[in-house]
Amino acid sequence: MTIKNNPKRLGVCLTISFGIWLVSCTLAGKETGPSGLFSVPEGFPEPVYNLAVNPVTEDGFQLGKKLFFDGRLSRDGTISCGECHNQAHSFTHHGHGFSHGIDGKEGFRNAQPIVNVAWQNSFFWDGGVFNLDLFAIAPIENPVEMDEKFPNVIEKLKKSEDYPKLFKKAFGTEEVTSERFLKALSQYMLSLVSANSRYDQYLAGKARLTETEMKGLALFKEKGCNTCHSGILFTDHSFRSNGLAAEYTGDLGRFRITENESDKNKFKVPTLRNIEVTYPYMHDGRFRNLEGVLEHYADGVQEVDNLDPALKKNPKPGIALTKEQQGQIIAFLKTLTDTEFLNNKRFSKF
Amino acid sequence: MNSFKIALLGLLWMTLLFSCDSAAETISPGDKNNMIIEFDQYVGNEKLVLNSKTYKNTAGEDFTISTLNFFVSNIALKKSDGTEVTFPDQYFLVRQADAASLKLTLKDVPAADYTSVRYTIGVDSLKSVSDLSQRKGVLDPASYGNDNMYWSWNSGYIFFKIEGSSPLSSDPAKVFMYHVGGYGGYTGKTPNNLRTITADFGGNTATVRKDISPTVHIITDAGQVFSAGLRISTTSMIHSPAAAKPVADGYVNMFKVDHVHNDKHDHKE
Numbered sequence: 001m002t003i004k005n006n007p008k009r010l011g012v013c014l015t016i017s018f019g020i021w022l023v024s025c026t027l028a029g030k031e032t033g034p035s036g037l038f039s040v041p042e043g044f045p046e047p048v049y050n051l052a053v054n055p056v057t058e059d060g061f062q063l064g065k066k067l068f069f070d071g072r073l074s075r076d077g078t079i080s081c082g083e084c085h086n087q088a089h090s091f092t093h094h095g096h097g098f099s100h101g102i103d104g105k106e107g108f109r110n111a112q113p114i115v116n117v118a119w120q121n122s123f124f125w126d127g128g129v130f131n132l133d134l135f136a137i138a139p140i141e142n143p144v145e146m147d148e149k150f151p152n153v154i155e156k157l158k159k160s161e162d163y164p165k166l167f168k169k170a171f172g173t174e175e176v177t178s179e180r181f182l183k184a185l186s187q188y189m190l191s192l193v194s195a196n197s198r199y200d201q202y203l204a205g206k207a208r209l210t211e212t213e214m215k216g217l218a219l220f221k222e223k224g225c226n227t228c229h230s231g232i233l234f235t236d237h238s239f240r241s242n243g244l245a246a247e248y249t250g251d252l253g254r255f256r257i258t259e260n261e262s263d264k265n266k267f268k269v270p271t272l273r274n275i276e277v278t279y280p281y282m283h284d285g286r287f288r289n290l291e292g293v294l295e296h297y298a299d300g301v302q303e304v305d306n307l308d309p310a311l312k313k314n315p316k317p318g319i320a321l322t323k324e325q326q327g328q329i330i331a332f333l334k335t336l337t338d339t340e341f342l343n344n345k346r347f348s349k350f
Numbered sequence: 351m352n353s354f355k356i357a358l359l360g361l362l363w364m365t366l367l368f369s370c371d372s373a374a375e376t377i378s379p380g381d382k383n384n385m386i387i388e389f390d391q392y393v394g395n396e397k398l399v400l401n402s403k404t405y406k407n408t409a410g411e412d413f414t415i416s417t418l419n420f421f422v423s424n425i426a427l428k429k430s431d432g433t434e435v436t437f438p439d440q441y442f443l444v445r446q447a448d449a450a451s452l453k454l455t456l457k458d459v460p461a462a463d464y465t466s467v468r469y470t471i472g473v474d475s476l477k478s479v480s481d482l483s484q485r486k487g488v489l490d491p492a493s494y495g496n497d498n499m500y501w502s503w504n505s506g507y508i509f510f511k512i513e514g515s516s517p518l519s520s521d522p523a524k525v526f527m528y529h530v531g532g533y534g535g536y537t538g539k540t541p542n543n544l545r546t547i548t549a550d551f552g553g554n555t556a557t558v559r560k561d562i563s564p565t566v567h568i569i570t571d572a573g574q575v576f577s578a579g580l581r582i583s584t585t586s587m588i589h590s591p592a593a594a595k596p597v598a599d600g601y602v603n604m605f606k607v608d609h610v611h612n613d614k615h616d617h618k619e
Binding site for chain 1: 482485491492493494495496498537538590591
């Protein structure tokens with residue numbers, strides 16, 4: 001019997017299918033929720049980023065990802081965000097002390113990882129940008145990074161074949177605006193959540209740490225590393241001086257933004273998640289490996305202006321650590337490597 | 351006969367005066383119109399001409415001006431009875447290179463007699479930290495072409511920008527650039543260079559009526575940028591809030607109301 005022959009049945013069928021449509025829409029609505037595809041991992045605090053104003057959607061994420069890997073954001077089309085923020089290295093510029101930009105020019109700081117940025121309340125080593133949505137303008141306009149005028153990027157995208165369609169998919173119309181551009185990039189970057197390291201699995205009771213790693217974890221707490229690298233994010237997001245002499249660059253860090261004497265030599269405390277692969281270390285990339293970092297805390301801390309009180313507890317500035325203890329802490333730090341995150345094809349260019 | 355004519359003219363004039371006056375007295379509830387605030391830009395007593403004209407500051411330093419831009423926001427008009435009408439969420443970017451931008455149109459100003467205007471040079475802290483959806487028009491960081499008014503490395507607007515050249519500049523290209531920003535900071539306290547200007551109409555009133563749309567002419571004297579002690583010979587580049595304080599302390603002196611036109615003009619927008 002066909003529906004055509006029975007008008008009553010047609011009505012029932014329509015009612016049922018309408019019902020299904022209604023339910024499926026409601027479910028889809030719930031899935032995308034106020035924060036969309038973004039979800040807070042177990043044990044993580046509420047994000048700082050206001051996802052209500054920019055929920056992560058699949059199309060927004062895909063647009064953001066395309067923009068992230070697109071050289072058109074730079075003056076001569078050669079440098080994309082992905083150039084200095086490489087996934088395999090937790091989105092840092094591996095191996096480069098100072099990150100390299102356009103025409104082979106060198107910046108004055110080491111590119112920071114893009115990981116768990118939804119929980120970050122400021123960006124850059126000096127915290128000069130306070131909102132993820134405002135972040136991308138800086139590398140685009142920096143003469144040694146992408147050296148392009150931000151308005152020009154928007155113009156190029158407007159005139160392109162591909163982007164207006166993608167903006168329509170993500171935001172409803174083909175209009176390319178700075179707000180949509182920046183918020184799409186934010187959607188991609190917000191999605192770069194790393195919360196499945198071996199340490200996370202250990203916390204969830206799904207993995208064990210070796211004896212050395214456990215000793216390292218204990219020392220990490222006992223020696224107060226977690227004073228600054230605190231909580232599940234392994235940073236308290238503060239600006240502190242860890243006793244690095246400004247001999248390399250004369251970089252005064254947070255002072256550049258606040259112009260306050262008490263902020264001289266202070267830099268943002270970086271997260272330690274995936275720290276194993278984000279070498280070299282410190283704002284100027286002066287240490288090529290974690291051994292160098294631990295040697296600094298044990299033996300190299302300088303009494304610079306505004307040295308953090310946490311590093312002044314002993315007669316000798318720094319943290320008292322034997323060579324063996326340094327090795328144990330490094331072993332623990334390596335448990336913060338999230339191989340799933342570093343290899344997640346969803347985040348990759350291709 | 352002559353004296354009669356004069357008397358007649360006088361009478362006519364009186365009639366006109368009274369009729370104008372009585373029109374000015376009549377305000378019905380809900381009456382409103384536009385008010386134009388127009389910046390007439392000078393350096394000292396000479397009209398500001400970009401690039402070609404050489405001026406002298408109070409220290410006798412020769413200079414030319416290639417760019418003069420500033421944001422005007424949080425405008426408030428004071429009525430003769432002392433109460434104020436505010437215009438929140440309206441931001442204007444005045445650019446000498448763009449003649450149209452020198453006239454700010456305040457829409458739907460309630461009919462009243464106004465005696466002074468107050469405004470902020472710059473973009474207030476609330477707007478400076480707002481979501482991108484709140485930054486349209488002149489607040490869109492992508493709206494400035496090659497004449498940037500936004501600091502990307504230290505998130506915030508450039509409130510005021512004056513650039514030019516001077517033989518006394520220590521810069522190899524003999525240019526000077528003073529960029530003023532700094533709203534007080536968000537994640538940390540930073541210098542605050544927001545400045546509020548009050549320009550009194552000097553006994554004049556701007557009479558907004560249903561059929562009168564006044565224009566307030568504010569004379570600006572860009573030479574006042576140097577009135578707080580700034581010298582090109584010692585400072586040729588300013589690109590941070592702390593260094594910009596003397597510029598802001600100088601330009602607070604640069605705005606004076608010269609005259610007010612109370613032109614008949616229907617607001618039909």
